Amino acid sequence: MGKATDKPSPADIITHTIIDKLEAGVRPWVKPWRPGLGGRPLRATGDPYRGINCFWLWLCAEGAGFNSRTWMTYKQAQALGGQVREGERSQIAIFYKSYSKTVESAVTGDTTDEMRRVLRSYAVFNCDQIDGLSAEYYPSRMSVVPPADQLPARAQAFIDGLPIKVDQRGDRAFYDRIADSITMPPVDLFSTRAHFAATLAHEAGHATGHPDRLNREFGKKFGDHAYAFEELVAEMTSALLGADLGLPTSHIDGHAAYIGSWLKVLRKDSRAIMTAAAKAEAAAAYLLRATGLGGSAEAEDKIREAA
Template identity: 40%
Template structure:
């Protein structure tokens, strides 16, 4: 008699289906303003912020569960701190990537050493593991539950100095005119409405981040190309996901949430069409977004350093 086999756990499929179910309810939880214990990003047990798709996933789960701590850890990490995960608490799946070298003889080597053999081939692999938020764990030190920082107040329709300085220093031309926001590749310019059209200035910076993310796809920047793009097709939808997540990641650093001038059924459908057809899409596009975020941060830092040098 043939033995029944338990289907192999597919982290990509599980995570993608989770996101699909959330979006089908018409919700984008990563757009909700939040901080947990003074941090706008989920943190590892040692305090390092998660990046890429894990940042996105744990941000979404923190918001939806209402966790007040930014810290996440594995069961062994909790046990090492003499703490216990409460009975019945559900873990969250996250992923990590590594690489494997296979030589001509077929031997698999996953060590970190150098292999100078011309016969060796490099393979990337994805694995998953499970983490719990500190709010799901009893017995942790108080340091895992920092006090929340006060939410700053901003005058309506007025620039927020540190955000304005960040964006002004990026060497991508932005023209402030009209009522629409978009990036125009033929002239390599971003077009934005004036901040005076935004009651909440944080939304202005969320939209600006979204459009600058599109500008990073230019060949002389990150050279990101999903093929011929027109409104509503898959290439367009993939680029929109990258821009959305770039705005999420930048907003965590600067203090705004992702925002677009339009958030309707068609926008949600863009996400769903891509995710339903490609279970690996969110992982690749979160990595694209992390690269775009890092690029914009680097360009802003370079621009501000140059201005400081000129003023000296």
């Protein structure tokens, strides 16, 4: 008998699905919701998912046409009085399990305890797959993008509180790492104020990599694709901020040229997308705390350590 095929890891499942989308010209973090989905995916507790789980469950919800933001396990659904419908298929959510391993030195023979992390997954269902839950788990459709002449309060507070120099001039949006400043086209060149704010969030994502902030720089691991990988982190940061601030992510159409580089990286390293998502989560957390919109230094430190 032939050798059984190894079961794909959670990282492989997520990465291969995202590669398929990228090859089709679709970036899962661009406009990752339809009216009704609103912001980040939520756990049964109401807490938002973070990191790669956020992007993965957005992708799953979009593909299945789910309207609810909330995902839960079979047991959680039952505990809340619900029942997963027969035949419904679960999706995975991931987490890292930490454990201690005793390692012996090949030179001295001494032993030390080292902390290790292993990737694990569990099965979750969207509330649209579950009958009998209370009404708040089944939201009605709503408009996500605000009118052109105003911004959601949190988005305006984000712009007002951004602790990075922003100059409005010219017709290009970019972050200058040496000058540590963002250049934006004037707001009246954008189709809506929401698109101006979303583009600013993208450039602010780049700014978090400055040595005085998160000191993010990709080296040999991503090789010649380091610049494109940084662009991926900024895109994903903008998508997370968009969900938290009520902004669109359809403004990122000008970065399709990076898709080829991303595909090469993801094909070579199935955990690269996890790295990008973790770095984006850390960047978003930094910016939200810096603008006074949530989080604490302690919580931010934990996110940064996980990244």
